[in-house]
Amino acid sequence: MLGISVYFAEIATAVATRISELLCAPVMVSNQKGVIVASSEPSQVGCLLDQEKIETSFANFLRVPLCHESETGEILVGESYSCEVISSRLTYALVELIISQTVTQILFPSQHEMKNRLISDLLHGQITDEVAVLERAKQLGMDLSQPRALILIDAAEYILENNADLDQHQREVIEQRRTKVVIGSIVSFFHLPSDTICADLGQGNIGVLKASNTKNLDPWATCDKVQEGSSSWANLTALKRAADALLARLRNDTGTSINIGIGRYHPGLQGLSRSYEDAHIALSLGTRLQGANRVHCLGEMGIAAFVGVADEATKIDLAKYLLSPLNQEAELLTTLNTFFTENCCPSSTAKRLSIHRNTLSYRLDKIASLTGLEPRKFDDAVQMRLSLLLRSLQSS
Template sequence: MNLTHTTAQYIVDQLRRGLQTACWVTDSKFQVLASTNGEDEQRFVLPLHRAPLTEQDIINDHLVIPLHVGNEDVGRLIIAATADCSEDSVHMAKTLAELIIHQRNAFEQMFDRQWALDKFICELLHGHFREDDEAALQNASLLDVDLEIPRVAITIDILPLLICQPSAQSAHDSFPEHHQRTLRHRKRQLIDLAQRSLGAQREHIYSFFDEQRFVILAAIDGVETDIAHIEPAYQRLQQAVQLLIDTLCCGTNVQISAGIGDYYPGWSALTDSYQDARFALETGCMLLEKGHVYQARDLGLATFVCAQNRSSKSALADRLLGPLLDKPELLQTLETFLAAGLSSSVAAERLQMHRHGLTYRLKKIQELTGLDPASFGDATQLAAALQWHHVVQTEPTSSKRNSTMA
């Protein structure tokens, strides 16, 4: 817990009324945060090598009183020792100072919605609420978050942007309180830019629980009534996020990238969407050009090979093979063609059909899946999708139910 200048000054103002002597409030390193004369801020009043104080001490005719909140050492109250400074008044001053620190810290945490929201989103996306629906719904209600709205996770790598920020221009920038104000201001700017790019929908949720990533839970319109709307929604979202990162990079020499997770029904599945987004961002930056928005579907074979989230693999396999699952003739043609090593003559012979008929079917498969089975790169994706589909179909029901937890 950091003792801020504002809290220290409030303590001094309150003690000034009851103590007829000078006093100072310092942090745990004896750097003055506030004083009755207002001239000692930023000054170290005691040698840094001095051992930490656990009890009241007298140094150079000054009472040095440790301030604690719980078991944490947060600072010192220093009072000039005078004849009017009684033991009772010192005890009262210490008690009042610690009470003020505790209350202001509790107040800031209670009413800092972004802090509470970041904590909640972090726990939600890391699966802490999977088995505790009631706790999640209660926390969401307190934060005015509707978990029933369909959303996907977006993660944006803002570390390059933070690194390129100008260094502190004043002595005050070295103080934690000023640093926190600057950080909050930058976060507010990021949210404002995101709202302009994505649209100022109240349903979008913005979080900074990861200091290096800007996480957005973006609402997807119309999915709850028609899943067919998901592709157009993804395209609009990808364009909006690309606009956002282009705007953030404007005027700098940095490249910012982002990842978008797939949509999975139910708020508890936001964990899977977040894992998708992280995988797409991290892997996309390594395999593709930086400065873009990636999805697991863009990474093809790498998703089947590298993704730890089984849901990512299943989602990509469903997307690639979905148009073929109700067309057994085309599905058989694809499997036979891949098993024949992409040889049209061998595949046609095994299927007992003319090569022209095989060519027609392969073109139909390309139209439906967006991938050309005759191309080696596309064929590897289709082969991986088929293998994953077979794995999912043959594993026990209990394993399927728990597959997203792996």
């Protein structure tokens, strides 16, 4: 919402807090657009600092630049609440020292935490400099050059198991240990050299940036023909098979309920955030509608995917995917459209198409065989009808 990365937000918040406590003065941090992203007065966060305000209301504030990689901002420090006079030169030096210490503590705590933050930034679309992100990933041993899709694992029942008798520190230690167990199981299952593509996303959720090209999904591929259509759906069937096998492994290793949502592959680093959105929506809807201990993906959510997904582009992609087996079957598409136009009435459909009812039955059987959706069943018919409408809306 504030248009900054997690790193910049953490630095800004920590700096504002420490400076305010040390100098007993009001402190604000703005981004390069003049929006306050951190402040000793929380109500100011999100407000815009225009030039007029800076020259009037904050004329006496000391201004210190704040930079992190490609992101820039400014720290504004007001006069002390205690009216203690401190030279601006000393204050400036003190602020710079706090910035340096804060950046060191936040950006270089451990490779494990840096990896989690980087993956979190990628999944939430908080990328301002792709070159810098790729370089940081390389330093952490992550190869982001190959296609990757997100597998989102909800292991909250295991990781966050109620330990009411323990204090917060003890609970955190147990949660960290159990998170390592889950990630260790994932690493072992996929035969990974390390856990660099796995991240603790908090609240018992684990994210896996699974390589989604044909080579890396070969153990779960079959000789079935890959459906044509949107490239974002390529290899999704193999990815789901992999997730199904992973689910069985995790349930066995943890002895608790596990839920998994999988996202489609989307090109580029920014595509990882779209894959996360897919997986998050599928996991949320699927858990509520289909129950626990399952793998959920938008392509198998049925009507719920069209109702629960707000993004129109995703709905259109889903419509194309569901009907993609009919892309080269113009006669079947015409038959399906006519069938719905005639309110799913076989006799009037056959009459409208000037064909025998047996011929119509054969065509509808073939449609069901190709798409996996039966147009004579209500739920499947609704999906197919919505898919036809969305496709026609886009083409028009």
